Amino acid sequence: xxxxxxxxxxxTIRREPRxxxxxxxxxxxxxxAALAAFTEKGFAGARLDDIARRAGVSKGTLYLYxxxxxxxxxxxxxxxxxxxxxxxxxxxxxxxxxxxxxxxRFILGWWDLVGNTRLAGLPKLMIAEAANFxxxxxxxxxxxxxxxxxxxxxxxxxxxxxxxFRPVDTDKTAILITAPFISISAWRHGFDHAMQxxxxxxxxxxxxxxxxxxxxxxxxxxxxxxxxx
Amino acid sequence: xxxxxxxxxxxTIRREPRxxxxxxxxxxxxxxAALAAFTEKGFAGARLDDIARRAGVSKGTLYLYxxxxxxxxxxxxxxxxxxxxxxxxxxxxxxxxxxxxxxxRFILGWWDLVGNTRLAGLPKLMIAEAANFxxxxxxxxxxxxxxxxxxxxxxxxxxxxxxxFRPVDTDKTAILITAPFISISAWRHGFDHAMQxxxxxxxxxxxxxxxxxxxxxxxxxxxxxxxxx
Amino acid sequence: xxxxxxxxxxxTIRREPRxxxxxxxxxxxxxxAALAAFTEKGFAGARLDDIARRAGVSKGTLYLYxxxxxxxxxxxxxxxxxxxxxxxxxxxxxxxxxxxxxxxRFILGWWDLVGNTRLAGLPKLMIAEAANFxxxxxxxxxxxxxxxxxxxxxxxxxxxxxxxFRPVDTDKTAILITAPFISISAWRHGFDHAMQxxxxxxxxxxxxxxxxxxxxxxxxxxxxxxxxx
Amino acid sequence: xxxxxxxxxxxTIRREPRxxxxxxxxxxxxxxAALAAFTEKGFAGARLDDIARRAGVSKGTLYLYxxxxxxxxxxxxxxxxxxxxxxxxxxxxxxxxxxxxxxxRFILGWWDLVGNTRLAGLPKLMIAEAANFxxxxxxxxxxxxxxxxxxxxxxxxxxxxxxxFRPVDTDKTAILITAPFISISAWRHGFDHAMQxxxxxxxxxxxxxxxxxxxxxxxxxxxxxxxxx
DNA sequence: TATGAATGAGGATTCATTCAT
DNA sequence: GATGAATGAATCCTCATTCAT
Numbered sequence: 001x002x003x004x005x006x007x008x009x010x011x012t013i014r015r016e017p018r019x020x021x022x023x024x025x026x027x028x029x030x031x032x033a034a035l036a037a038f039t040e041k042g043f044a045g046a047r048l049d050d051i052a053r054r055a056g057v058s059k060g061t062l063y064l065y066x067x068x069x070x071x072x073x074x075x076x077x078x079x080x081x082x083x084x085x086x087x088x089x090x091x092x093x094x095x096x097x098x099x100x101x102x103x104x105r106f107i108l109g110w111w112d113l114v115g116n117t118r119l120a121g122l123p124k125l126m127i128a129e130a131a132n133f134x135x136x137x138x139x140x141x142x143x144x145x146x147x148x149x150x151x152x153x154x155x156x157x158x159x160x161x162x163x164x165f166r167p168v169d170t171d172k173t174a175i176l177i178t179a180p181f182i183s184i185s186a187w188r189h190g191f192d193h194a195m196q197x198x199x200x201x202x203x204x205x206x207x208x209x210x211x212x213x214x215x216x217x218x219x220x221x222x223x224x225x226x227x228x229x
Numbered sequence: 230x231x232x233x234x235x236x237x238x239x240x241t242i243r244r245e246p247r248x249x250x251x252x253x254x255x256x257x258x259x260x261x262a263a264l265a266a267f268t269e270k271g272f273a274g275a276r277l278d279d280i281a282r283r284a285g286v287s288k289g290t291l292y293l294y295x296x297x298x299x300x301x302x303x304x305x306x307x308x309x310x311x312x313x314x315x316x317x318x319x320x321x322x323x324x325x326x327x328x329x330x331x332x333x334r335f336i337l338g339w340w341d342l343v344g345n346t347r348l349a350g351l352p353k354l355m356i357a358e359a360a361n362f363x364x365x366x367x368x369x370x371x372x373x374x375x376x377x378x379x380x381x382x383x384x385x386x387x388x389x390x391x392x393x394f395r396p397v398d399t400d401k402t403a404i405l406i407t408a409p410f411i412s413i414s415a416w417r418h419g420f421d422h423a424m425q426x427x428x429x430x431x432x433x434x435x436x437x438x439x440x441x442x443x444x445x446x447x448x449x450x451x452x453x454x455x456x457x458x
Numbered sequence: 459x460x461x462x463x464x465x466x467x468x469x470t471i472r473r474e475p476r477x478x479x480x481x482x483x484x485x486x487x488x489x490x491a492a493l494a495a496f497t498e499k500g501f502a503g504a505r506l507d508d509i510a511r512r513a514g515v516s517k518g519t520l521y522l523y524x525x526x527x528x529x530x531x532x533x534x535x536x537x538x539x540x541x542x543x544x545x546x547x548x549x550x551x552x553x554x555x556x557x558x559x560x561x562x563r564f565i566l567g568w569w570d571l572v573g574n575t576r577l578a579g580l581p582k583l584m585i586a587e588a589a590n591f592x593x594x595x596x597x598x599x600x601x602x603x604x605x606x607x608x609x610x611x612x613x614x615x616x617x618x619x620x621x622x623f624r625p626v627d628t629d630k631t632a633i634l635i636t637a638p639f640i641s642i643s644a645w646r647h648g649f650d651h652a653m654q655x656x657x658x659x660x661x662x663x664x665x666x667x668x669x670x671x672x673x674x675x676x677x678x679x680x681x682x683x684x685x686x687x
Numbered sequence: 688x689x690x691x692x693x694x695x696x697x698x699t700i701r702r703e704p705r706x707x708x709x710x711x712x713x714x715x716x717x718x719x720a721a722l723a724a725f726t727e728k729g730f731a732g733a734r735l736d737d738i739a740r741r742a743g744v745s746k747g748t749l750y751l752y753x754x755x756x757x758x759x760x761x762x763x764x765x766x767x768x769x770x771x772x773x774x775x776x777x778x779x780x781x782x783x784x785x786x787x788x789x790x791x792r793f794i795l796g797w798w799d800l801v802g803n804t805r806l807a808g809l810p811k812l813m814i815a816e817a818a819n820f821x822x823x824x825x826x827x828x829x830x831x832x833x834x835x836x837x838x839x840x841x842x843x844x845x846x847x848x849x850x851x852f853r854p855v856d857t858d859k860t861a862i863l864i865t866a867p868f869i870s871i872s873a874w875r876h877g878f879d880h881a882m883q884x885x886x887x888x889x890x891x892x893x894x895x896x897x898x899x900x901x902x903x904x905x906x907x908x909x910x911x912x913x914x915x916x
Numbered sequence: 917t918a919t920g921a922a923t924g925a926g927g928a929t930t931c932a933t934t935c936a937t
Numbered sequence: 938g939a940t941g942a943a944t945g946a947a948t949c950c951t952c953a954t955t956c957a958t
Contacts (some may be wrong), residue, residue, distance in 0.1 A: 044273040045361045048932060058940045060934085069932065128357030130419025131269060137420055145420075148426060172440040175431055182415060190359025190366060191374075195390040198375060202404055211401040215448035277949065287923045294949070500730035503819045506953060516919045518955085527953065536859055586815030588728060588877025595878055603878075604885060630898040633889055637866040640873060648824055649832075650816025656833060669859040677902035735928065747930085756928070784957045923955075934944075 027065045028130050030055040034076045039121025043129045074136045078123050081144050084113045089151050100217045107209050120185040133162030165220040197200050256294045259284040263305050268350025272358040303368055310373045311346045318380050328388030329446050336438050345436055349414040381406050394449040407439050485523045488513040492534045497579025501587045532594045538580050539602050542571045549551040557617030558675045573663055610635050623678040626630050638670050651687050714752045717742040721763050726808025730816040761826055767806045768831045776838050786846030787904045794896050802892055807872040839864050850909040867899050
């Protein structure tokens with residue numbers, strides 16, 4: 001029938017207006033919708049139906065862009081983590097002030113760029129699904145975790161080398177520095193509303209991080225060492 | 230009662246031998262299986278079928294012990310975290326030494342009781358599923374998170390009151406104290422194998438926590454205050 | 459433990475007190491419980507668990523008395539229909555008054571003996587399940603429906619023969635006489651509460667039957683015939 | 688239609704041909720299958736699997752059309768009884784003849800539209816399941832029973848007002864008028880085959896209803912009143 | 917004889933995936 | 938390329954039935 005119609009038909013003008021940029025624009029809308037859905041509901045909980053609706057496309061269209069739910073998930077993580085990491089690294093390398101001040105900027109920078117953003121949902125997502133998606137976990141580890149860790153460790157080493165910080169294990173310290181990032185990311189997604197009233201300390205992420213900075217600077221200070229040691 | 234009756238009786242029909250442990254032992258096998266399944270697959274991903282098979286019982290039997298999946302999960306949390314928490318609280322209350330030592334015991338105690346255990350998968354689980362299951366999130370918040378936070382905050386207050394710690398915000402500090410617990414729990418489940426080689430600092434949880442303790446004690450020390458303030 | 463207790467114990471007296479009459483008494487309790495459950499919930503909706511609890515026995519015991527749910531159901535219907543039919547038949551046969559009065563007694567008698575009783579649940583039950591239980595339907599038809607119909611038809615015939623009623627088809631008339639019995643039985647079980655307010659006419663079964671009698675007597679009256687015909 | 692359109696049109700992309708009937712035709716096949724299954728097996732006993740197979744669709748497709756079993760059932764009732772009811776109401780309102788004739792048409796109309804149809808299984812169904820599904824019972828009461836009763840009562844009131852019927856209670860009379868509907872619906876489903884031979888009077892529903900009409904008209908006639916009263 | 921813990925088949929429902937248009 | 942109707946495998950849960958004690 002449609003074959004017949006097509007046969008008799010002069011070349012119809014297919015409604016392209018929207019199409020030209022489809023290949024680029026649509027997938028990115030889908031990815032945005034998927035990021036939202038996955039961070040809100042988790043991998044299993046997110047329904048392709050919802051993602052399609054949010055992205056303004058049909059469910060079938062999803063399969064034009066991605067082979068399936070898993071691949072879509074991986075794409076979301078990959079895409080979402082074209083991270084500000086590089087920028088951060090450069091900013092840190094060119095900084096000339098004290099290491100304490102650098103530490104402060106680093107931590108508050110994370111807050112402004114990630115922690116206080118929708119992006120903070122990604123760590124939660126990775127924590128939740130890493131075991132189920134070894135290859136994406138691998139990717140996340142290589143592209144995000146390890147680089148971020150390296151930057152932080154370098155920051156610590158800088159302070160130690162300059163004598164500003166006491167001699168600490170850079171790896172362990174780096175982990176301790178970023179630990180609250182994870183707590184904050186994790187709790188703020190899922191417990192947010194419930195916690196508003198009952199654990200207000202956690203809701204104000206920035207103030208919490210200020211306290212964290214204070215603790216770190218005191219904990220890392222080189223001078224008191226003489227007295228204690 | 231029936232035992233007494235049985236005592237005077239001719240050829241008794243006893244049917245308790247097996248029941249006595251059924252009510253206790255079998256459910257605990259189910260709980261163990263459920264803990265494993267939930268931490269491996271997440272709440273939604275864990276299949277009751279699997280849990281039953283792992284526990285060596287039939288699917289229907291699960292429903293003899295627990296009204297449903299959610300209650301089973303709650304039972305796992307209760308058994309795994311709520312009970313230990315009470316024990317911890319008592320141990321802390323009766324401690325007579327310095328607050329620094331108390332802090333050390335608290336942190337390392339967590340490691341021994343939870344962090345180094347399968348139980349460490351539960352926080353990860355909650356992070357992942359809290360948004361999807363508000364009931365469970367509420368339960369976890371009320372039964373685990375808030376009590377644990379209260380204990381930690383009390384510990385901080387103890388140190389501040391005795392003059393051993395500088396005057397800090399107890400809530401924020403409590404959160405900073407437990408932040409690495411969450412990081413450790415989160416990363417060790419899902420990134421474990423991948424991290425073995427590349428971030429060894431995190432794999433040795435106990436050593437990491439020792440560094441954490443060191444940082445905290447320095448960060449909380451009262452004396453340097455005089456100089457700074 | 460209990461094994462040890464048993465070991466030391468002299469021969470216990472087994473609690474027989476209730477047992478001697480079990481074979482008779484218990485099944486009847488089960489039947490009563492089952493009647494209630496089936497009429498309330500229907501065959502599929504009634505749970506053996508409930509029936510056992512109501513009867514004060516264990517679920518397993520049910521299987522000592524009846525081979526299964528179906529057989530229990532059949533037994534309930536059979537048992538419940540050791541009906542007052544025979545008594546009714548005799549009462550009608552020995553009645554000496556007018557057929558109109560006899561009709562009145564018959565209808566109101568049904569109300570007192572069945573319609574206003576738990577027994578009224580059985581017709582509903584049969585209506586619901588007759589298709590699923592052909593053999594019990596057969597039994598119900600033979601033991602209840604047909605005999606009841608015969609009695610009613612005989613009553614009509616008596617009136618026609620005496621000239622008190624106009625010459626009607628006794629079978630059809632008998633059915634019309636008993637039709638409201640079924641309506642009442644059916645509606646009062648399941649719509650009772652909902653109807654209390656909105657269809658009060660049906661709730662007062664006796665008043666409704668009085669109106670029915672009035673209609674029947676007028677509809678069957680022999681005299682007006684001459685004028686109309 | 689779409690063929691014609693296609694003929695004159697430049698090669699349109701039509702995708703209605705199939706949709707047009709999908710939304711209407713497919714669900715109606717499902718409704719037919721569901722009516723059959725429900726009346727045969729009861730609400731609880733009907734399996735969605737069967738309904739789907741009978742309708743020639745997959746189980747999942749059922750959920751495209753109806754949110755679940757209960758809604759499917761309600762749709763069956765709506766389609767089968769609610770719509771016809773409206774038609775009946777209109778027909779009665781515009782009738783100009785005698786109330787006796789109107790009564791006759793009403794009763795025989797029920798026979799043609801419902802009683803002699805598969806639809807007659809629905810009342811039986813409701814009787815059976817009302818107690819288990821209060822939602823559905825409520826729905827049936829509101830959408831079918833009460834409206835049908837109101838129509839019947841209005842019909843009686845019409846006759847009383849015109850002086851054609853004696854002054855009777857319209858509610859009770861309405862119930863008596865419809866009582867045989869229920870008997871017939873109930874018995875014909877489940878006892879049908881058994882009754883063929885032994886209670887032929889009931890099998891010929893139309894003849895039975897003729898007798899019912901005769902009884903009603905005599906029972907309601909106004910004239911004889913003078914003599915009796 | 918009586919028990920009730922254990923079983924597992926069966927059914928409603930969800931949702932990722934496919935495919936005709 | 939885009940659609941969304943259709944599919945059916947997968948999963949939670951129920952409950953009649955069994956059986957060791």
